[in-house]
Amino acid sequence: MIEVRNIHHCLSGKMIIDELSFELNTGELLCVLGPNGAGKSTLLKLLSGESHCKSGQVLYNKQAIHELNPKQLSKIRAVMPQHSTVSFPFSAKEIIMIGSDLNKNELAKTLAEVTKLTKVDQLLDRPYQQLSGGEKQRVQLARVLMQIWKDAPYPRFLFLDEPTSSLDIAQQYQVFEIVKSLKSKNIGILAVVHDINLAAQSADKVLLLKSGRAMAFGTTDEIITKENISRTFDHQVLIQAHPITQKPLIISNINQNYHAKTYGNISYAN
Amino acid sequence: MSLIGAMLLILIAAMMLSAVVGAYQLSLNDIFHVISYQLGFTKDQPKPELLAVFWNIRLPRILLGAMVGAALAIAGAALQGLFRNPLVESGLIGVSSGGALMVVILIVFSNIISLEIAPIFIQLLQPLVAFIGGLLLTIAAYKLSKVGSKADISLLILSGVAINALAGALIGLTLYFADDAAIRNFTFWSLGDLGGANWLKIGISAPLILGSIGYLLNTAKPLNLLSLGESEAFHMGLSVEKVKTGIILAVAMAVGVSVAFTGIIGFVGLVIPHIIRLLIGADHKLVLPLSVLLGASFLVLADLASRVVVSPSELPIGIITSLAGAPFFIWLLINFKKKSRV
Structure with missing residues (x-):
């Protein structure tokens, strides 16, 4: 479980996140909704450990986030960015396997499972830079899933930053179907989403954020x-x-x- | 693996070719004879001129050329990965001129104030000051060009122009105080020159250059992660700042020491990694070792060309590498333009 307790963050004197508390359980899809500038991206940075909050606490499975080093964090949570530019001519397969420290057998098994789920198994040999927006997004999803796919005795988490912003309606629901299927794997998912309807149809819980404050947090039916x-x-x-x-x-x-x-x-x- | 083997063979062939061809022609037999005599495998002494030409002049020159070529190529590949941009090269962003500036200051001012320093001490001091100069300017270029998590290429080129201009001006100012001989030496040195290679230089530069090449060869996985972006690399478990610091230090060391002994040799760091990527793609696990081997072969052959084209006189090697590299760079730019037009 991730517990966020009274976190507070400001940048150059401007309040970005104010007294925010909520939690994320495994097997749960939590969507964060809010207008532009509400602090959604900053919240993701605080949760992923990229920035540290000025006060308050983020706990991963009861352990404070600042006690975990990048390597340890990478075993517990994966983050899918909104946009990914890759500057060199990697193939889709190289992008998906990048940085993986699985052994050869595990790697082959995980790669097969992940690429089947994300429907990129036909794209593996194509140059990443030549893929369409939707294909790139699925390859990136496959990459971050590789990171937390292997069963572990501890809960794992996936953060998605507007995963559907450049996708058409069919691709949007396809991505969310993939994401929802992870709930059975002891993984908790937090997605920052722009499309309120997509969140309303898919999320178990919703956090409404405005000016860095939680306007409401609870189950989708309660909150929407x-x-x-x-x-x-x-x-x-x-x-x-x-x-x-x-x-x-x-x-x-x-x-x-x-x-x-x-x-x-x-x-x-x- | 087979590619690495093939490149290794190319390097060995280039070194052997460079060993036999020159103003004084040698045969492969002569070479093996001298080497086995020096290593103590045979008591049969070779002709003294053979010893002088091959063991004291040509072999150190080939070894220095191979090391410097390897260092410049892997430094280029690592910088490109770090800046996430395939057009970066140590000369372009001012690392080489930082090293050059410090060396010139050292040479000229140790002359002027007539320091009673042993020449060997100057030779030892040269790579150290070049490393410091290269390091400072790599950091400056990195800080100046960084916007968010990505180095902005136009800022990078502009900061490179500014840094190169400043270093050039300071070198000019320093030379104003120098005598004619120092100026002529500097001019030749600044165009790149392997002619001064000797065993002392090999002894000083080998541990430093080979050490930094070895370090950079181990950064393949971090560089792969960094090519996704710094945030993404952090998310995947990389201690980004630590890795960046290590790479910048190793690049400054490799390029600084090379510049200290051979002057500025341009375009190797740009062209070699590019050719490798065209051949095998972007995975740094292959790009880095193959750049080392191809860079070494390229510089050994370029040095051979610089010796034979106007034989028995010599061209500065920097002219050869720039003659080969600059058109390649222009071709890259034209390709880049075509791609962005579509």
């Missing part, structure tokens, strides 16, 4: 409400049930927003 979303994004929305999954479906309330922009007085009451 008309009032919470409108308040977090300063934008009036309507919520309906998805005709098939019955999960919340968020629709922009265009007239209300036009009215509010023109005349002010946004009311968040139901």
Whole structure:
């Protein structure tokens, strides 16, 4: 379990994360939603150990994050970046296996399983730089999965930074289906997501972030409400049930927003 | 592995060719005779001129050329990996001129203040000051060009221009105080020259250069990780700052010592890793060792060309490497333009 306790972070005197607490369990997909500049990327940096918070604590399986060195951290958590540029002509397979310290048999087995799951097994010999955006994203996903795929006696975690930002709708759901299948592997997943509907359909839990503060944290059904979303994004929305999954479906309330922009007085009451 | 074997054979062939060809022609028999005599395998003494030409002049020159070629090529490959950009080279970003500046200052000022220093001490001091100069300017180029987690190439080139100009001006200023002989020596040295190779220089430079090459050969996995980006490398378990520091130190050592003894030899660090990547892709586990072997072969052959083209006189080797390297660099730029147009 990852426990985030009252973390606080500022950069050049500006508050980025303020008094934030939540937790992430294995077998759980937690989506972090919030407007631009809410502190989502900074939160990921604090969670991954890339930055250290000014106060408060991040605990990995009860151990404080600053007690773990990069090597130890890399066995517990993997991070998929939003964009990845690779400056040299690596093949897709080389990117996926990069840095792996598995032995030969484990490597072959893990590579086969991971590339099958992420549907990149046909791309392995292609130059990475010539792949399409969706293919690159899947190769990167395969790369980070290699890092935490091998069964371990301790819980592992995967952080995704807007994994679907450059993907079309089919690819977006494909990536989330892959990610959801990891829940059975003693892995907890935290994804920063822009598309509220994608989160509403996929997430077990949701953290709403605004100006570095948690607006709400809990199960998806509890948190994705008309009032919470409108308040977090300063934008009036309507919520309906998805005709098939019955999960919340968020629709922009265009007239209300036009009215509010023109005349002010946004009311968040139901 | 077979590629490494093939490159090793090319290197051995280049060294043997360079050993026999020259103003004084030798046969392979002569060479083996001298080597086995010097190593004590035979008591049969070779002709004195054979000993002088091969053992005292040509062999140290070939060995120094191979070491410097290997050092420049692997330093180029490592810098390219570190900066995440295939167009970086130690000469381009000012590492070599940092070393050169310090050496010139040492030579000229130790002359002027007529220090009663033994020449051997100057020879020992040269690589040290070149290392410091190279190190300072590598760090300067890195800090100046870094934006976020990536070195920005236009900033890097511009900072290289600025650093090279500053070092050039300071070298010029230093030479203003030098006498004619020092200036002529400097001019030849600055174009690159293996002619002064002797066993003393080999003895001083071998541990330093081979040590840094050995260190850099071990950075293949970190360099692979770094080519994804510094954040990504950290996420995958790399202690990024530690690795970067080690690579910068080793590059400054390899290039600084090379520059101290042979002057600035351009384009080896740019061209060699490029050719290797065209042949086998980007995996540093192969790029680094193959760059060592091809860089060594290339410089041995370039030195051979510099000896025979205007024989019995000699061209500075830097002219040969630049004549071969600059057109290659222009070809790369044209290719780069074509690619970015699509």
